[in-house]
Amino acid sequence: MTHTSRHTATTCLPIGSDADLAWVRQEVRQAAAELGFGLVQQTKLVTAASELARNTLIHGGGGRAEVTPLTGGPVLGLRVTFADSGPGIRDLEQAMTDGYTSGGGLGLGLSGARRLVQEFTIDSTPGQGTTVTVIAWANPMTRPRTGPR
């Protein structure tokens, strides 16, 4: 990452049940609102967080979410990291494909979440777990989009 973060107040949330998914959504919504995200931007980020938190719960067997405000640069942002110690993903490219599913869903979780944020990184080691980090900026017009649309 190119920015420096002054504010490092990270909130850590466990993901172990569907009630925890609701907690993650509320926490991300509140943090994004406090950073001045517009309603559409909030809705996109919360939706992406909901998809990724559910992946952590269902595919990763549970884990945690970390919500960190990024206030060190010229633009305010929010970073959300989802980490699990589950079976991991063998073929990341396949898992990122629209419509591919291993869990009976619609196959839009990963690929859809990537479209809803400005920055998306995924790191997975088979047998050891998966970490997905997303970043959204309060005013995306001032930063170029990364990754394919």
Next chain:
Amino acid sequence: MNGLPSGSPAQVPVLALGSLLLVTLQGELYDGTAEQLQSDLTERIAHSHVTGVVIDISGVEIVDSFLGRILAEIASSARLLATRTVVAGMRPAVAITLVELGLTLPGLDTALDVERALALLGHGSAPAPSVPAWEDA
């Protein structure tokens, strides 16, 4: 943190309005609650003389692919049981997000609000709705 997530994790009330069922979703909907609603609604449709279902989501702040799939599946099974489903009141930010997510919910009838949804189902004063494709043949 400002208290527990709002909304009831227990059960979504289903209101009977003549031959229609009205469901109002609000706040945080747990996955288990949504799945429970799906089976409850389908049971009620199968065992009563319901001709239409209106699901009001104007109080829902996000629809992710899970809830989207539940809504689409409710409509699909209702259709197999000769009942039409209309999802009413989707917020603009939710609509924008669903499109970007890649979930456009084909086959799901929508209305801007409950009043228009009722009209679409032939229970209002608005102009008569066009005949839906599945009533053909």
